[in-house]
Structure formats: structure tokens, C-alpha cells
Amino acid sequence: MRILIALCFAALAFNTVSAEFQEGTHYRTIHAGPASEEHQLTEFFSYFCGHCYRYYSQQLPELKKSLPKEVEFKPSHVGGLGGAMGQELSRAFAIAELLGKQAEVDEQLFSAIHRDKKRLSSRQDIKQLMVKAGIPANKFDSLVDSFMVNTKVAQMNKDTEKAEIRGVPAFVVNDKYLINTSVVSDPDTVVSLINYLNQKS
Structure with missing residues (x-):
């Protein structure tokens, strides 16, 4: 019962x-x-x-x-937001995920763009921020165009399209x-x- x-x-x-x-x-x-x-x-x-940054923070x-x-x-x-730089940021995200540095990279990139109003206009700008997040410059260079990163970026683009x-x-x-x-x-x-x-x- x-x-x-x-x-x-x-x-x-x-x-x-x-x-x-x-x-x-x-x-x-x-x-x-x-x-x-x-x-x-x-x-x-x-x-x-900006909405993502507020959600990330709050x-x-x-x-x-x-x-x-x-x-x-x-x-x-x-990666579809921000033109070519959006795809470069997807590469940065993929590198951070591969190296277990997601939290550090998220904080550095979000803060630079939205808090410090830094304009990102090249891969070099992103690289400097990745180094500040604890990723060695030579490690960034070796991974940014690697097969693993290319595969991850392509999968994220595919998932974004699939999810509409x-x-x-x-x-x-x-x-x-x-x-x-x-x-x-x-x-x-x-x-x-x-x-x-x-x-x-």
C-alpha cells in the first residue's frame, strides 16, 4: 500500500x-x-x-x-559571429579545451572584449590573450591550425547549423x-x- x-x-x-x-x-x-x-x-x-558575457558572469x-x-x-x-575573427575565437576555444584551460581562457577573452573593450583584429591579438591565460606562445602556434583544432571547429560549426x-x-x-x-x-x-x-x- x-x-x-x-x-x-x-x-x-x-x-x-x-x-x-x-x-x-x-x-x-x-x-x-x-x-x-x-x-x-x-x-x-x-x-x-554581450548577453553571453552577462550570463557567463551572473x-x-x-x-x-x-x-x-x-x-x-x-x-x-x-564562430559565425564576428566574421573571420569569430572563427579565430573558435580556434582559441578549441585550443583551451584541448589543454584543459577553458576557465582561464574564458575569463581572459570575455574580460578583454567586454570589460576592457579591447578590439580583436588579428590572430596575434588572440594569441596575446591566450598567453595571458597561461598557454605558451609556441603551444598556441603548434595547435592553432592543427588537425585536432580544425576538426573541433568544423564539428562546432556543424552542431550550430544542425541545432538551427x-x-x-x-x-x-x-x-x-x-x-x-x-x-x-x-x-x-x-x-x-x-x-x-x-x-x-
Whole structure:
């Protein structure tokens, strides 16, 4: 009897959550295929984006801390913003990820562009900031046009196109559901929607 009552409460809780989120309002399905096998949240962002910088500074730390343990957080840089320099920043992102320097590079690039209002007009400008983030200049030179970085940048461009990203920051759950950030933005609601979509997948 107790088990039956517990199951009823669980079903009621799920139905309550389900009622809170509607496809077309809070999220949309970006393709008809299966969701990813592993639960994940992909953030599409650009270092050039002021909204991304504010989210990075104010809300992203809380969101990452609140994510369920089974959900992997995957940032992905959108190189389509900022012309050629956008793609150069995607290369910087890929290098940082390969070397385990993501936090240091994020802080350096976001701060230089948005806090210090530094204009980036060449690969050399980015290289100087990467060195400040702790990446040796010779390491940057050896990786920036490498096969690994080229592959990573091409994959991010492909993922951006597949997810039909039209603005950033954007969040995709399990490679299948695009969150409507104009309706769902605060970390608690994002996590609730992720839990709902994980059950749906």
C-alpha cells in the first residue's frame, strides 16, 4: 500500500512538471531523430556576445552547480559571429579545451572584449590573450591550425547549423531540444526543464 501511494505521488509530481512545460513555448524539438544516449546540456555561445558575457558572469556558475550529476555540460563556441575573427575565437576555444584551460581562457577573452573593450583584429591579438591565460606562445602556434583544432571547429560549426542556432546564448538538451531562453532563462527553471526533457527522451 505504501509503495502504491509513493508511486501515485511520483506520478502526480511528474504530471505537475509536465504541465509546466509545453513544446513550442518553453522548448522546441530540433530534429525527429533520437536524443543523445547520454544526458547533456550544450551551451552555444560567442565570446563577442554581450548577453553571453552577462550570463557567463551572473548565471552560468549557478546553473552548472545545479545541474543533475548525470547531465554533462558542453560549451560550444559559435564562430559565425564576428566574421573571420569569430572563427579565430573558435580556434582559441578549441585550443583551451584541448589543454584543459577553458576557465582561464574564458575569463581572459570575455574580460578583454567586454570589460576592457579591447578590439580583436588579428590572430596575434588572440594569441596575446591566450598567453595571458597561461598557454605558451609556441603551444598556441603548434595547435592553432592543427588537425585536432580544425576538426573541433568544423564539428562546432556543424552542431550550430544542425541545432538551427539563430541567437546566443542558446541551450540544447540531449542534442534534440532547444530551450526557448526568452521564456526559460533562470537556472532553477532551466534545470527543471532539463529534468523534464530527460524523462521525455
